[in-house]
Structure formats: C-alpha cells, structure tokens
Amino acid sequence: MRSTLSADVKDALARDLPRRPCCREALLRGLAYYGASGGAFRTQRAAVARLFHALQPRDRATPVTAQTSKRLYRATVYVAELPEQPKRPPKPTRRCCRRVELRAAFLACGSLSLPGKGYHLEFTATHAEAADRIAELLAAEGVRAKRADRRGRPLLYLKEGEGIVAVLGAIGAHGAVLHLEDVRAVKETKNRIHRLVNVEAANVARAVAAATRQRRAIELLRDAHGLQNLTPALREAAELRLNNPELTLGELAALCRPPASRATLNGRLQALMRLAQRYQPEQASHKGTR
Secondary structure (H helix, E strand, O other), X not given: OOOOHHHHHHHHHHOOOOOOHHHHHHHHHHHHHHHEEOOEEEEXXXXXXXXXXXXXXXXXXXOEEEEEOOOOOOOEEEEEEOOOXXXXXXXXXXXXXXXXHHHHHHHHHEEEOOHHHOOOEEEEOOOHHHHHHHHHHHHHOOOOOEEEEEOOEEEEEEXXXXXXXXXXXXXXXXXXXXXXXXXXXXXXXXXXXXXXXXXXXXXXXXXXXXXXXXXXXXXXXXXXXXXHHOOHHXXXXXXXXXXXXXXXXXXXXXXXXXXXXXXXXXXXXXXXHHHHHXXXXXXXXXXXXX
C-alpha cells in the first residue's frame, strides 16, 4: 500500500507500545471495539495488525491473516478473528488510558489528509454508539467534532488546524504535529506575502491613477493659463510631474530644489488641480461654440 501521511502516522503510533498495563489493556479493547467488523478485527496497516497481535495474551492470541479486498482496489486487509463481539470499553479513570483509547480509535477507524489539500482528520465509526464514544473522547480534549454520514456509517471530522494538532498531540503523534506546524507556518507565511503583494499592487494602482489625474490637470492649466504665470514653487511641481509621470510623490519631492517633503509636494499638486478646475468650464464652453 502506498505511503500517505495518515499511513505514516499510524505506523509510527503502532510502534509505540504503552508501558503501563492499564494503557495496554485500554489500547487492546479500543482496537477491538473500533476495528471490529463481521466478528473480526480488520485493518489495512500491517503495523496495526502486529500491534493488535502483540497486545493479546499469548495463551489466547488469535492469528492474523492477510486477505485481498475486492472493494478497495484489491488492497491487502489484515484480519484477526474475535472470540466474541467486543463490548463498549468502560470509561477510563485515568487520563493516559483515555488518550490511549483515542489512539486506538484513530488506528482502527481514523484518517488524516495530506496538508496540501487542507487540514482534515476524521473517524469513520462502524455504528452510532462508537461514534458517540469517540465524540466524548474528543470533547475531553477540548475538541468538538462535526458529524455526518457516509454510506450509512457515522462520521466525525475536524478541519481546524488547532483542533487537529490538539488531537494528534493527545494520542502521541508528535512527529505529525511538528509536520503540520511546519506546513501551517509555511502556509501562513505565503498568505502574508500574498497580502503584502496585493496591498503593494493596490498602492501602485492608486499612485498611477493619481499621477494621471495630476498630469491631465497640469496640461489643462498649461494650455489655458500658462505655466510661466505660476509661482516658482507651483511651476516647479508642475514641470516635475509632467517630465516624470512614473515617479512617486516621495521621489518627486526629492527632485525639488531645495528638496521638499512629500506632504509639501502633495499640497502643491493639489493646489495645481484646484487651479485647473477654474478653467474646465471655460474650456468646455469654448468647445461648444466651435
């Protein structure tokens, strides 16, 4: 079976055998309860099958056999017969056992999507009672999962990065947590860069539009009034804008003699535009009489 993020996380968790006997028992009960189907424990991961076999008492361990599934593109499914239908595990009294049971639920019926396609952690339970139990385990970690149905089976899923990281940390998938945090940091950095680029592009567009309006007003003023009739400061500002249409206000201000501030040059250009407005009606009337 091809390697995916979900498969890698499950293989890593399956190799981490709990030390406490109570946690081992909780893990075995959880795997049997959440992974039971048709009177047997079933999984597509060889590491999870080995874990299930290793957790069983030696004198009562059932063999694990490999079968070929006809539905999932002839994928290999590992099956271990169960002596009886697993019952709902008792509520754990310890935090470690509760988290181990949540780990068992992920190993048996959970999946984690690739970060490039968005954050997505889900549990596909075999029946509603198991889904309710998983929801209780998630709520104990401060995470609320959304519910849905998929082909008649209850589904719990999370799409928020913080909630997924909290669950992965609780079940001991620390490598996956670091991986997702790296992905989230890269994504946030890209989003920040895109926002800055968009803001810069908007600023450039506004500056170009303002420079265009200023040049048109100055050209109107030149034709109707004559730049030589302006004060030296206004004439300098007008000539700088006409000769340098691509420069920003700050760059134009640096070309003044002596150099002016950006606010000062902007004030002069605004004065030129107000002065040009006086000649607009006159120009329009001259055009109408021609």
